[in-house]
Amino acid sequence: MRPGHRYGLHRVVEPEGTMPQPAWKLDNSMELYDNEILIDVETLNIDSASFVQIREAEGGDPVKVGEHMQNIVASRGKHHNPVTGSGGMLIGTVRQIGQQLAGKIDLQVGDRIATLVSLSLTPLTIEEIVKMDVKTGQVDIKGQAILFESGLYAKLPDDVPDRISLAVLDVCGAPAQTAKLVQEGDTVVILGAGGKSGTMVLYQARKSAGPTGKIIAIEYGEQGCAAIEKLGWADVVLNLDCTRPVDVLEAVERETEGRFADLTVNCVNIPGTEMASILATRDEGTVYFFSMATSFTAAALGAEGVGKDVNMIIGNGYTKGHADLSLELVRESAALRQLFETKYGL
Amino acid sequence: MRPGHRYGLHRVVEPEGTMPQPAWKLDNSMELYDNEILIDVETLNIDSASFVQIREAEGGDPVKVGEHMQNIVASRGKHHNPVTGSGGMLIGTVRQIGQQLAGKIDLQVGDRIATLVSLSLTPLTIEEIVKMDVKTGQVDIKGQAILFESGLYAKLPDDVPDRISLAVLDVCGAPAQTAKLVQEGDTVVILGAGGKSGTMVLYQARKSAGPTGKIIAIEYGEQGCAAIEKLGWADVVLNLDCTRPVDVLEAVERETEGRFADLTVNCVNIPGTEMASILATRDEGTVYFFSMATSFTAAALGAEGVGKDVNMIIGNGYTKGHADLSLELVRESAALRQLFETKYGL
Numbered sequence: 001m002r003p004g005h006r007y008g009l010h011r012v013v014e015p016e017g018t019m020p021q022p023a024w025k026l027d028n029s030m031e032l033y034d035n036e037i038l039i040d041v042e043t044l045n046i047d048s049a050s051f052v053q054i055r056e057a058e059g060g061d062p063v064k065v066g067e068h069m070q071n072i073v074a075s076r077g078k079h080h081n082p083v084t085g086s087g088g089m090l091i092g093t094v095r096q097i098g099q100q101l102a103g104k105i106d107l108q109v110g111d112r113i114a115t116l117v118s119l120s121l122t123p124l125t126i127e128e129i130v131k132m133d134v135k136t137g138q139v140d141i142k143g144q145a146i147l148f149e150s151g152l153y154a155k156l157p158d159d160v161p162d163r164i165s166l167a168v169l170d171v172c173g174a175p176a177q178t179a180k181l182v183q184e185g186d187t188v189v190i191l192g193a194g195g196k197s198g199t200m201v202l203y204q205a206r207k208s209a210g211p212t213g214k215i216i217a218i219e220y221g222e223q224g225c226a227a228i229e230k231l232g233w234a235d236v237v238l239n240l241d242c243t244r245p246v247d248v249l250e251a252v253e254r255e256t257e258g259r260f261a262d263l264t265v266n267c268v269n270i271p272g273t274e275m276a277s278i279l280a281t282r283d284e285g286t287v288y289f290f291s292m293a294t295s296f297t298a299a300a301l302g303a304e305g306v307g308k309d310v311n312m313i314i315g316n317g318y319t320k321g322h323a324d325l326s327l328e329l330v331r332e333s334a335a336l337r338q339l340f341e342t343k344y345g346l
Numbered sequence: 347m348r349p350g351h352r353y354g355l356h357r358v359v360e361p362e363g364t365m366p367q368p369a370w371k372l373d374n375s376m377e378l379y380d381n382e383i384l385i386d387v388e389t390l391n392i393d394s395a396s397f398v399q400i401r402e403a404e405g406g407d408p409v410k411v412g413e414h415m416q417n418i419v420a421s422r423g424k425h426h427n428p429v430t431g432s433g434g435m436l437i438g439t440v441r442q443i444g445q446q447l448a449g450k451i452d453l454q455v456g457d458r459i460a461t462l463v464s465l466s467l468t469p470l471t472i473e474e475i476v477k478m479d480v481k482t483g484q485v486d487i488k489g490q491a492i493l494f495e496s497g498l499y500a501k502l503p504d505d506v507p508d509r510i511s512l513a514v515l516d517v518c519g520a521p522a523q524t525a526k527l528v529q530e531g532d533t534v535v536i537l538g539a540g541g542k543s544g545t546m547v548l549y550q551a552r553k554s555a556g557p558t559g560k561i562i563a564i565e566y567g568e569q570g571c572a573a574i575e576k577l578g579w580a581d582v583v584l585n586l587d588c589t590r591p592v593d594v595l596e597a598v599e600r601e602t603e604g605r606f607a608d609l610t611v612n613c614v615n616i617p618g619t620e621m622a623s624i625l626a627t628r629d630e631g632t633v634y635f636f637s638m639a640t641s642f643t644a645a646a647l648g649a650e651g652v653g654k655d656v657n658m659i660i661g662n663g664y665t666k667g668h669a670d671l672s673l674e675l676v677r678e679s680a681a682l683r684q685l686f687e688t689k690y691g692l
Contacts, residue, residue: 007652017592021651117651150653246363296642296660304663305367305463306353307496312660314642317650
């Protein structure tokens with residue numbers, strides 16, 4: 001087998017000098033390099049923005065949508081939608097493991113896995129479209145894919161339905177980072193605690209902070225707050241608009257008797273909530289921004305403007321063991337699992 | 347004296363519920379609240395974007411520029427340019443300290459200070475324009491300003507010229523954060539090591555990492571690299587374009603024999619350098635983004651895409667003791683001071 005580069009640079013066809021993700025074209029020959037994993041693909045989970053664009057371009061015709069997808073892969077060597085720039089993920093079965101990896105990773109030929117890196121950087125072939133669900137963008141195919149040595153994956157468990165696993169794996173960085181950051185007895189504020197990532201963060205924060213910790217869940221809207229109350233994991237549930245920093249400041253000040261949060265986790269998926277996160281946090285505390293709506297400059301200048309010495313972390317979707325940890329949470333909590341079952345229509 | 351809010355909320359006139367910075371109008375009456383500091387202003391350092399806008403709007407006429415500035419302050423209670431949204435900083439002398447602060451802070455009436463929070467959140471009055479420098483935006487005035495309890499300031503030293511102090515204080519967060527993050531013996535990569543903040547970070551990194559540490563300075567262009575070589579603080583100086591992540595990856599891999607950096611500090615003031623920062627850093631290492639050109643999503647998704655478990659920090663312009671630490675650096679290093687003297691025309 002030929003030696004491969006850890007980040008898959010050996011697969012970049014053009015332009016030269018780029019990483020596989022921004023590259024226009026990857027080499028998708030299915031002859032394995034020595035540090036790659038070959039996957040027989042079962043289902044592609046096309047990113048929602050990408051799939052909607054393709055479906056509309058083809059007037060919703062399932063056959064044409066399939067041809068459109070095959071054309072993307074034929075021209076780029078990966079399912080990287082040139083209009084939206086986005087990818088998706090895939091489910092499949094391990095067919096072959098490069099000799100440099102075999103025995104060193106926790107995978108065996110025959111394992112069913114989900115890839116946790118984007119399709120926009122995954123060498124792929126599509127031989128045949130087997131089943132097209134034009135509603136969800138879940139497309140069963142006959143084809144193969146390559147995972148680089150640096151590529152992330154999760155073994156699909158037998159005891160959790162695939163759809164729930166996929167929903168959980170999609171946000172698994174957030175609870176795993178929470179587990180790393182929360183100490184027993186901590187005061188934790190969660191902004192946007194009612195969403196998918198927020199709920200998992202809330203559960204993990206309660207678990208890590210223990211009975212002596214204080215968990216303050218903030219959500220906007222009575223319905224969302226009632227749902228959080230019912231779960232029973234938060235000590236306090238506040239119905240607040242996080243784009244109004246003074247409201248959040250005053251409420252957290254009151255609920256913590258002026259101590260503020262050791263850790264604030266931002267899971268709000270709308271812009272303009274950086275200042276509320278900063279003000280909710282004590283001096284030398286930590287703000288963890290998991291929301292993709294976070295503005296770097298609003299956070300950096302915001303903290304300086306109020307003279308707040310807080311540690312502000314950019315949410316990294318990856319940390320070691322993140323997939324296992326998240327799947328374990330839905331195993332151990334019937335309430336969490338039920339929530340995902342309801343949300344993802346099972 | 348009336349009791350004031352730590353963040354100056356008591357000075358917000360409109361709109362209700364906002365912080366002083368985004369507020370349209372502040373109360374600039376110079377009657378002190380009990381946790382405020384009253385300053386006799388000497389010089390306003392108008393933010394460059396703001397001053398250029400005003401100067402062009404008034405055809406460069408110094409008298410009209412002064413009137414324009416007075417009109418802004420009259421309508422908003424602060425020098426917050428409504429077109430550019432930016433402020434600046436000021437130099438002045440402490441005239442009065444609120445009773446809740448007196449004796450608890452390191453200021454005395456009569457101290458000369460620079461404010462380290464933006465003019466866009468500082469209550470201000472201008473009685474008279476004393477001297478207008480339409481070239482630099484440094485404007486001597488007769489007037490007063492208010493600093494909130496949360497407001498940052500630095501005492502101006504007698505032994506460093508004001509212009510150098512201001513230039514140093516403008517970037518003082520970067521070397522102070524570097525001092526907190528670098529351990530003896532660390533490998534540190536600095537992207538954009540030739541700029542104002544980069545040079546200070548480089549000096550501090552060498553100091554904190556000690557002789558057993560390894561400091562790799564990256565700058566783009568031969569002239570900049572030669573200047574860094576001459577300072578003698580870096581073990582390795584690399585002439586690289588940080589928007590080409592593969593080049594940076596390969597060079598750092600080679601120079602560290604595959605260990606990569608414990609800490610990477612990004613001081614590059616152009617977009618697209620997040621991936622180079624991530625790839626230069628070892629697993630479980632730290633990337634510190636000081637550049638305001640950083641994209642939150644490029645950093646978050648970039649790390650996940652290459653499966654890199656790095657701690658990514660948003661550069662907070664403030665950390666305790668940052669001003670003193672930075673001024674101390676230009677005192678102890680003649681080379682650093684000379685560099686600033688050359689750059690800031692003394």
